[in-house]
Amino acid sequence: MKEHLSPTLLIVDDEESNLESLERVFAKEGYHVLLAGGGKDALEMARKRRIDVVLTDLMMPDMDGLDLLRSVKTVSPETEVILMTAYGTVQRAVEAMKEGAYDFVTKPFKKIQIIKGVRRAMEKQVLLLENRNLRSLLETTGDKRIIIGNSFVIRSLLDMLKQVASSEANVLLIGESGTGKELFARQLHQWSQRADRALVPFNCAALPRDLAEAELFGHERGAFTGAHKERPGLFREAALSTLFLDEVAEIDISLQGKLLRVLQEGEVRPVGGSRAINVDVRVVAASKADLETAVEEGRFRDDLYYRLNVITIRIPPLRDRKEDIPLLADFFLRKYAKKNNRQIAGISRRTLTVLGSYHWPGNVRELENVIERAVVLSKGPMIEEEDLPPVLFDEVVESGSLTLPMGISMAEIEKRVLGETLKMTKNNKKMAAHLLGISLRTVYRILERQQAEDEALDKENGA
Numbered sequence: 318m319k320e321h322l323s324p325t326l327l328i329v330d331d332e333e334s335n336l337e338s339l340e341r342v343f344a345k346e347g348y349h350v351l352l353a354g355g356g357k358d359a360l361e362m363a364r365k366r367r368i369d370v371v372l373t374d375l376m377m378p379d380m381d382g383l384d385l386l387r388s389v390k391t392v393s394p395e396t397e398v399i400l401m402t403a404y405g406t407v408q409r410a411v412e413a414m415k416e417g418a419y420d421f422v423t424k425p426f427k428k429i430q431i432i433k434g435v436r437r438a439m440e441k442q443v444l445l446l447e448n449r450n451l452r453s454l455l456e457t458t459g460d461k462r463i464i465i466g467n468s469f470v471i472r473s474l475l476d477m478l479k480q481v482a483s484s485e486a487n488v489l490l491i492g493e494s495g496t497g498k499e500l501f502a503r504q505l506h507q508w509s510q511r512a513d514r515a516l517v518p519f520n521c522a523a524l525p526r527d528l529a530e531a532e533l534f535g536h537e538r539g540a541f542t543g544a545h546k547e548r549p550g551l552f553r554e555a556a557l558s559t560l561f562l563d564e565v566a567e568i569d570i571s572l573q574g575k576l577l578r579v580l581q582e583g584e585v586r587p588v589g590g591s592r593a594i595n596v597d598v599r600v601v602a603a604s605k606a607d608l609e610t611a612v613e614e615g616r617f618r619d620d621l622y623y624r625l626n627v628i629t630i631r632i633p634p635l636r637d638r639k640e641d642i643p644l645l646a647d648f649f650l651r652k653y654a655k656k657n658n659r660q661i662a663g664i665s666r667r668t669l670t671v672l673g674s675y676h677w678p679g680n681v682r683e684l685e686n687v688i689e690r691a692v693v694l695s696k697g698p699m700i701e702e703e704d705l706p707p708v709l710f711d712e713v714v715e716s717g718s719l720t721l722p723m724g725i726s727m728a729e730i731e732k733r734v735l736g737e738t739l740k741m742t743k744n745n746k747k748m749a750a751h752l753l754g755i756s757l758r759t760v761y762r763i764l765e766r767q768q769a770e771d772e773a774l775d776k777e778n779g780a
């Protein structure tokens with residue numbers, strides 16, 4: 318079925334006159350408006366086509382608004398539902414909010430009230446849609462692409478990676494922890510002519526020197542105590558494939574000559590033997606820091622450095638490519654929602670703002686962990702701020718600025734601004750009052766109110 322380009326609103330009410338007047342109101346707003354005289358018809362429509370927002374009466378003879386809400390969320394979790402309730406049924410509307418309704422309005426309502434409610438719900442849909450479009454873009458352009466990101470820098474790096482992949486050059490990947498070095502190595506391998514064989518990873522920091530040597534270069538039978546059998550070693554296992562040397566800066570200096578030999582001459586010499594065996598291996602190495610310092614300090618051979626570093630790819634930390642955060646977050650959301658069998662439609666705008674203001678010292682891995690945790694903790698159809706770990710909110714101070722989501726109350730703003738200012742002044746209330754241009758009494762008033770709220774909350778939670 319052809320999808321309408323304008324946002325689609327479905328209005329459900331058993332009273333014809335209501336349907337007509339609401340239709341007039343929302344057609345003017347530029348929405349594609351559909352009408353249904355009852356819950357069953359409405360659900361039928363939601364099954365057949367994409368509907369962004371449903372505006373439904375709560376009390377209807379054939380199926381009430383609450384049941385409609387539940388059914389709509391089952392067939393189309395991303396659709397937002399707004400309920401219209403009469404005085405006296407507000408309690409049920411509150412119940413509906415808990416079940417994932419977006420909002421409710423109490424009758425009689427002003428036109429502007431309901432227009433605003435629908436607008437907000439639609440805005441959220443536009444955001445979801447943008448993400449979805451990006452996603453399908455990625456799926457069509459990235460043949461076998463496993464790296465997510467749409468920032469300029471990631472797109473350029475991927476272009477480069479693709480080009481380099483088809484060559485035989487050794488590649489050095491530099492990036493902070495969690496930036497995706499291993500993923501880049503896998504992507505490179507997958508795009509290379511060696512892709513039909515498995516990539517062989519080795520972490521140079523994981524083993525002491527002797528074990529690392531035997532592991533990489535293999536050993537002859539009886540080479541040392543316990544060497545009952547000959548072992549080929551990872552270089553030979555990676556023949557005609559790619560060997561990924563992670564944390565390459567940590568490889569023992571006495572093994573570096575042996576490594577150089579493989580790279581230069583394509584030969585491995587197993588421990589305890591004198592024979593040289595030819596291997597064809599491509600090496601991709603990774604390091605958290607530049608190897609130059611290690612070379613200067615004599616921990617890393619410069620000839621090996623030049624061999625490894627024919628092509629260097631620097632993966633920037635996540636804080637320098639924050640444009641990628643929404644896409645990555647959405648990707649991880651889907652991954653963990655599926656894994657945990659959860660129906661979660663997306664990430665709220667406020668939550669995205671918080672994710673965007675954090676500086677991510679653990680980079681993409683940290684973001685992945687945060688989203689996994691949020692998926693497990695979330696109660697509603699969207700990931701909300703309260704599903705994020707507290708550390709993400711401490712952050713704001715460091716930059717000396719504070720990002721506040723739109724739509725929160727003045728009281729809440731007061732509380733947060735004061736909280737952040739007190740952190741800055743190391744809890745010096747007088748200085749905070751001075752900075753904020755308010756009296757010390759006002760500071761105490763806000764703090765007392767906050768304390769009262771906290772206590773009420775504790776009580777509610779049975780603490």
Ligand SMILES: Nc1ncnc2c1ncn2[C@@H]1O[C@H](COP(=O)(O)OP(=O)(O)OP(=O)(O)O)[C@@H](O)[C@H]1O
Pocket residue numbers: 463464465466492493494495496497498499500501605645681682685
């Ligand atoms: N651009 C990306 N798209 C999708 N997933 C990513 C991306 N970058 C990183 N990840 C994921 O983040 C996690 C960390 O990535 P990876 O292990 O490649 O980082 P690393 O740079 O090797 O980190 P470390 O130095 O700590 O070993 C992995 O689960 C990886 O799949």
Ligand SMILES: [Mg+2]
Pocket residue numbers: 498499563
């Ligand atoms: Mg790694």
